[in-house]
Amino acid sequence: MKSLAALATAMLAAPVGAQKPPAPAVPNENDAPIAYLLDASSGQVLFERDIDRRFMPASITKVMTTFLAFEWMEEGRIFPEQVYGIRPETFRQWSRKGSTMFLPADARVTVDDLIHGVTTVSANDGAIVLAEGAAGSVEDWVAAMNAKASEIGMANSHFGNPNGWMDEGRTFVTARDLGTLAQAMVTRHPSKYRHFVGASELKYNGIAQRNHDPISGVVRGADGIKTGYTNQAGFGFLGSAQRDGRRLIMVVAGSPGSRERARASRSLIEWGFQEFEGKTLFAPEARIASARVQGGGAPEVGLEAPSGVRISIPKGTNPEVALSLRYEGPLRAPIAQGEQVAELVVAIAGMPEHRVPLVASEEVLDATMLQRVFNAFRSWIT
CATH class of the missing domain: 3.40.710.10 (DD-peptidase/beta-lactamase superfamily)
Structure with a gap:
C-alpha cells in the first residue's frame, strides 16, 4: 500500500490559505455531558x-x-x-x-x-x-x-x-x-x-x-x-x-x-x-487497489469506494496519513460487481482511525475448467 500512502501525502501537501477567523470552542461538559x-x-x-x-x-x-x-x-x-x-x-x-x-x-x-x-x-x-x-x-x-x-x-x-x-x-x-x-x-x-x-x-x-x-x-x-x-x-x-x-x-x-x-x-x-477542512484522496469509483481472488475467472478484482474517499484534517496542517487494505483473502469467486469485499483503513496522525468500505469494481465469475488449469499453472511458476 505504499503507493496509496504516497498519493495521500502528495494530495495533502497543499498550500495553507489565509489566516482563519477564531473558531468556537467545543461545548463544555456542563452544557453537554x-x-x-x-x-x-x-x-x-x-x-x-x-x-x-x-x-x-x-x-x-x-x-x-x-x-x-x-x-x-x-x-x-x-x-x-x-x-x-x-x-x-x-x-x-x-x-x-x-x-x-x-x-x-x-x-x-x-x-x-x-x-x-x-x-x-x-x-x-x-x-x-x-x-x-x-x-x-x-x-x-x-x-x-x-x-x-x-x-x-x-x-x-x-x-x-x-x-x-x-x-x-x-x-x-x-x-x-x-x-x-x-x-x-x-x-x-x-x-x-x-x-x-x-x-x-x-x-x-x-x-x-x-x-x-x-x-x-x-x-x-x-x-x-x-x-x-x-x-x-x-x-x-x-x-x-x-x-x-x-x-x-x-x-x-x-x-x-x-x-x-x-x-x-x-x-x-x-x-x-x-x-477542519476536507480533502479528497480518491474520486468516486476510482480504482483504489485490488484483492486476490481464488477460484475465479480473473486472479484479482479491483476495489473502489462508490462515493470516493474523503478525509477531514485540522486546517493549516499536513498530517501523516497511512492507508492500508483489509480483507479476508483471498476472496472466493463468484463476486458481484458492487459487492462490499474489503475496507480501506485510514490512519491520520493525531486522529482516530476510521475505515471506508470498498466494493468490487467488476464482476468475477467462477473459473471455467480451462481457466482453472491456467490459474494453477500460473501459481506454479510465480
Whole structure:
C-alpha cells in the first residue's frame, strides 16, 4: 500500500490559505455531558465525549421512526399519498399528549403529513398513527424499528415505542448509535431527507407550529434533525449541517436546559466546520487497489469506494496519513460487481482511525475448467 500512502501525502501537501477567523470552542461538559461530532462525508469522528454511554433519547426516538418510514417507502410498503385513520382508543390515549400535530378524532391523514408532523413538531400522535397504519400495530412497528437498528449497526440501542414517550427505560441509545442512524438516513435517502426534515414550521388542522430545532436557520447549512426532552432524559439534540460538500452530524445529550442545548449544538457544529477542512484522496469509483481472488475467472478484482474517499484534517496542517487494505483473502469467486469485499483503513496522525468500505469494481465469475488449469499453472511458476 505504499503507493496509496504516497498519493495521500502528495494530495495533502497543499498550500495553507489565509489566516482563519477564531473558531468556537467545543461545548463544555456542563452544557453537554455527552457530545459527538461525526464527519459523514469521510466517516471520521471529529469529537467525542462519553459517546457509548446509554441514555434515554426522548423524542429523538422519532428519528428511528422516520428512518424506518423512509426505508418502507423505498421498498414500496408504504406511500406518501396513503391515507390512515385514527383508532378511537389511539385518539383517547394520544390526543394533545405532549408534542402533538392535533390530529382530530375523525382524522384522515396522509403518510406525508404524518412524517412531516413527526419531524417538524415531534408529533407523538402522528408517530403512533403512522406506526399503526403502516405495520398494523405499535408492537409490530417497534419490532421493525429494532430490526432495522440492528441491520445498520446500532449495536447498543433499543426502542420500546415509536415516539420516545417515557417507558421505564426500555428505550435507550448511545450518541455513537445516533450518529450511525443519522448517517444512514442522509446517505440512503437524500431526497426524502430534504423533503421531510428541517422544515421551519408545520401547518395542519388549521394550526401552525414552529420547529424547535436549535441550529436550522441559525447555523449556515443546517437542515435538522431532531430535539428531545423529558425530565428523566434532560435536553438532547441530533443535528446535521452541510457546507461545501462536507456533511457533519452531531449529538449533544444530557444538557440541563434548552439554552445550554442550543449553545452546545451551535458551538460544536461550527467548531467542526471552522477547525477542519476536507480533502479528497480518491474520486468516486476510482480504482483504489485490488484483492486476490481464488477460484475465479480473473486472479484479482479491483476495489473502489462508490462515493470516493474523503478525509477531514485540522486546517493549516499536513498530517501523516497511512492507508492500508483489509480483507479476508483471498476472496472466493463468484463476486458481484458492487459487492462490499474489503475496507480501506485510514490512519491520520493525531486522529482516530476510521475505515471506508470498498466494493468490487467488476464482476468475477467462477473459473471455467480451462481457466482453472491456467490459474494453477500460473501459481506454479510465480
